[in-house]
Amino acid sequence: MAARTAEIIAVGSELLGPSRVDTNSLYLADKLAGLGIEVRVKTVVGDQREDLASVFGQALARVDIVVLTGGLGPTDDDLTRDVVSDVLGRPMTLDESIVEQIRARFGRRGLAMPYINRRQAMVPDGALVLDNPNGTAPGLFIDHHGTIVVLLPGPPRELQPMFERLCAGPLGDRAGDDRVYRISLFVTGLGESNVDQIAQPIYARWRDDHVPSVSTTILAAMGQVELHLSVRERDEARARDVLDRARVELLAALGDHVYSTDGRIMEEVVGDLLKARGLTISAAESCTGGLLMSRLTDVPGSSAYVRAGVVAYDNADKTALLGVPADVIAQHGAVSEPVAIAMAEGIKERTGADVAIGITGIAGPGGGTPEKPVGTVVISVLAPERDAYVRTFRFLGARTMVKYQATQAALDRVRKTVGR
């Protein structure tokens, strides 16, 4: 029998409070859909043995695949292994080879393994152990009379590679022939309602014309709007063809506001462009406080094109570190187009980078004036054989939102300038 329905159970009392969201289930829902597996119910349950036993038991009765996340740690609070073992009637034994791996992991940091970590080496009868190179808790994969039970660690950096490497294959094999194919378009520089207004008439046409039909979701994220399109279909070529035609239509309507159609985020798109053109980049930041450089350097391999940055928060430092003339600041104010250009010129001169960015603005909540309210940000971009770019933006939202949007606009301008 094909395994086509799934439930996700996130374990941890902290996920029941007002401040935490179970993000693992979003990742898993996406991956499972990609395998043609439908998530029917998602549950968050606290660290209470009887609640977890009851929720898990009921899930077993409803679906083909139960994925549990979290509660695999070494402490008394971590009940997932114990409860699954009890409910399935599969007693656990200590796996010495796992103990050794955990011990070695602590050893690499010069630490002795605490005794309680032995709990993480307990394995229910008949379970496959899923290796965890990114943490101490191994995962478990159990085929229980045809129902699949998967236990994954809670931290996303451990869960995601484990799922990808060790679960996606076996689950996909059991799921049958339909797959869900997806594409996404990342849009920046337009608001959610603008994007929706442009996209809706196109969607409406698809509802009538396209076979197989395209499902659509719009999502406003920080600094961008995302369009997610998906098709459920057995024949990959047919699915790809429909999605390609959808992409072309949306690109024609949304134009250069679409910065990515392959899942790459802005800092990756910009990095790839710089690498392809053999260009280096530097930035002089004020209100963004280093976030632009930090985003650029989040990308593996970015040392190939990132030269250096200066964060000049204080006006005196804009002069000392970037050579911005004090009289230009005095005359136009620190948040002004001449200062943004002078910052970009200063960092370009000092580093010799090909592309240089200057950002100055008011991130808030203080510092605004009627003329230059909070959210005012001036961005300048210098690039070889291009006119100097400078523009004044007005961003809305809290301090960190203003910072992020400013870096997004600056990177988008680099994309448009270098990519042209």
Added chain:
Amino acid sequence: MAARTAEIIAVGSELLGPSRVDTNSLYLADKLAGLGIEVRVKTVVGDQREDLASVFGQALARVDIVVLTGGLGPTDDDLTRDVVSDVLGRPMTLDESIVEQIRARFGRRGLAMPYINRRQAMVPDGALVLDNPNGTAPGLFIDHHGTIVVLLPGPPRELQPMFERLCAGPLGDRAGDDRVYRISLFVTGLGESNVDQIAQPIYARWRDDHVPSVSTTILAAMGQVELHLSVRERDEARARDVLDRARVELLAALGDHVYSTDGRIMEEVVGDLLKARGLTISAAESCTGGLLMSRLTDVPGSSAYVRAGVVAYDNADKTALLGVPADVIAQHGAVSEPVAIAMAEGIKERTGADVAIGITGIAGPGGGTPEKPVGTVVISVLAPERDAYVRTFRFLGARTMVKYQATQAALDRVRKTVGR
């Protein structure tokens, strides 16, 4: 019998996809905790009659209060009312006064009420109708042999005022006089198992001694471990007293590793210390790529103490922008204690800041050597009237994890140096 435990069930297939989060449950968890009601399980279920019936039936068996959100619309997909009526065995009748209200609502927008909206006027036997001034779907409040079942509309702008005006009172009355009080301790520089090993013996003593008893949760977050303590109690002063004593005990055991007991995150703690001491700060970053400065400047008002930063990714820029002697880099390597100190000295000299940080390391995934593997980070901190600090760390995890942990360790060292 007091109603003290609750489950929240969010209804809607759109909440099972990869891009939507059930935010209503965060709001409700907060409000219910404030009333002394503990949320034990949260579930998201799609628009499938049998799934909802099974999830709802099981919740009824587990807790005193079941809150369902969404699925009260007029369409065939909106099943919540029907399923609750079936499971409770409370048949529905049409309430003409609700029909009139819905009709009037459409009328105010110059529209005729679609026939299907009559579904929203169906009321199960014995249910109280909760007026919805912000939408067409009224809520329902059912006392089912002592178990409370509440049905609320999905849109937050409808749900929140309805809960506040019409549910909080009756639920609070039934919950009794207990309220939940919380504190948290943020710990850095120790792993989750280490913190747990230290905290467990203290917890164990509380279990016997403390009245009221303290509930504890441990949570590993990026760069820190969090201990969340809560007390359920009628008398606020008594609750505060117990939590204060708990805090003192944990502080004595965990010592200087606890960096915050009032919810402030590291960059706020460091910022407040600098402000209180009248000190300014600058940073010279390599592998963290500006993240340290970005975190410092995320705090509103940080321009009072943040001077400037340099991100010198390239060795040539370490010399050009920070004056790190090229021969020191050649002799010791870019990731070395002499270079970290020279970076801190360079930024201190150029900005005149009181406190200066130097960070150099290998964030990965490339660039590691057997001697200096990926995750090796050297941190130096210079502060007035203190010896120069420098230490080599070894962090685990992906690139962005290494970056974050390095900034956390650097900020923590500033805290310890300046706070002493």
